Amino acid sequence: MDLQLQGKSAIVTGGSAGIGLAIVRMLAAEGAEVTVPGRGLKKVNEATATIRGKVSAIEADLSTAEGARKLIAQVPETDILVNNLGIYESKDFTDITDEDWIHYFEINLLGGIRLARHYFPAMLKRDWGRVIFVSSEAAAQVHPDMIHYGVTKTGQVVVARGLAEMTRGTRVTVNSVLPGPTRSEALVDFLKGKASNPDASAEEVEKEYFQKERPASLIQRLAESSEVASLVTYLASPLAASTNGAALRCEGGMLRALF
Numbered sequence: 001m002d003l004q005l006q007g008k009s010a011i012v013t014g015g016s017a018g019i020g021l022a023i024v025r026m027l028a029a030e031g032a033e034v035t036v037p038g039r040g041l042k043k044v045n046e047a048t049a050t051i052r053g054k055v056s057a058i059e060a061d062l063s064t065a066e067g068a069r070k071l072i073a074q075v076p077e078t079d080i081l082v083n084n085l086g087i088y089e090s091k092d093f094t095d096i097t098d099e100d101w102i103h104y105f106e107i108n109l110l111g112g113i114r115l116a117r118h119y120f121p122a123m124l125k126r127d128w129g130r131v132i133f134v135s136s137e138a139a140a141q142v143h144p145d146m147i148h149y150g151v152t153k154t155g156q157v158v159v160a161r162g163l164a165e166m167t168r169g170t171r172v173t174v175n176s177v178l179p180g181p182t183r184s185e186a187l188v189d190f191l192k193g194k195a196s197n198p199d200a201s202a203e204e205v206e207k208e209y210f211q212k213e214r215p216a217s218l219i220q221r222l223a224e225s226s227e228v229a230s231l232v233t234y235l236a237s238p239l240a241a242s243t244n245g246a247a248l249r250c251e252g253g254m255l256r257a258l259f
Contacts, residue, residue, distance in 0.1 A: 003237035006031030010236065011071070011078045011119075013037060013062055013111065014085035016047040018184035019134060022229035023082055028053030030233060032080065037062055037071045063107045068114040080236045081119050083112030083156070084134040090145045090194065101148055108152035113159060120163055123172045130236045133160045133176040134228075137251035140178060157247050164245030173244040175235050180251030181214065183222040218253025 010027050014020040015036035027034050033054040038044040044057035058074055061067035062085055086108045091100070116131055123129025138146060139153035160176040167174060181187060188205070192198050194213075195205045210220045231250050234240050249255055 001239075003030045003233060003239060005080075005233075005237055008032045008079040008236075009075075009077070010034045010080035010082065011037065011075060011115070012082040012084060013115070014134075015082075016044045018186070019179065019182055019225045019228045019232075020082075020084040021047055022225035023084060023134075023232050024048060024055060025051050026226070026229045026233040027080070027236065028055050030237075032236075035071075035075050035078070037067075039067075062111045062115070063103075065114060068111070068118075071115070072118050077122055078119055079123075079128065080130045080132075081115055082132045082134065082232060082236070083115060084232075085111055086134070086136075086152075088136075088146060088149045088190075090190070091148070092145065093147050096148050104148045104152050105155075108149070109155045109159070112156065116159070116163060120166075120172075120174075124167065124170055127171050129172040131160070131163060131172075131174040132232055132235050133157070133174075134232065135160075135176045135178050135247070137178050137180045137249065137254055139176075139247070140249075140255055140257070160247070161245050167244060171241065173235070173241065175243060175245065176247045177228065177232055177235070178247055178249045178251055178255075179223060179228045180217065180254050181209075181222050182228055183224055187222070214254055216254045216256060217251075221252070223250065223252055 010032045012024050015024040016038050024034050028051050035056050036044050037058045037060040039061045041059040048055045060071040133156040135156040136153040138150040139157050142150050157176045160174050164174040191205050191209050210217050228250050
């Protein structure tokens, strides 16, 4: 299927690994010109080196206002903004410090807000654009060991819907995507740290995790990054013009609410 992205420009934050890298790969394959900002230029270049298409790296720490300004100065406009940058951890609520809360807000929520604040008005003026927040099923289903993470992910959904309300009558859309646990090297290490037997194989650790902590999952496995990226890439396409203000789930069926 031709997603009609040839010649469109895109920015994908957190694009050097995991879901973000898969999104970069798919957008580039569809003909979009993709910019990938990151704290380390070498890491981004190495991650995107094998991607076919037009991909450029920019060194910019988007957890800071200065990093956002640096990206905006080099890329003042974009057709597609994918706010994917994010961090997570398991931590008891009483151990989450003020510094932890601020750190999570800066990276998971405020980083995307800063970029949307700049790029979104220009999309409205041009009467075309896509803003996509990669949130999490934790935005809708509270995990008591990740409350600070969940708060920021719920915040992304609220921001996305609020911006979508401002697009009325235009060809600009704003949506959020709610993945579930998605395979990456970092997540596999995270799951091993929670396993009853840290020396178990990756397959055994994954099976135990879904049996004990995510029994509601219908797929009973980690999603692949490409499975999330395909939804994000579709939302970035002109073909998804009537999907606006939505929080789309791709979490393997863990959320039981119908709507």
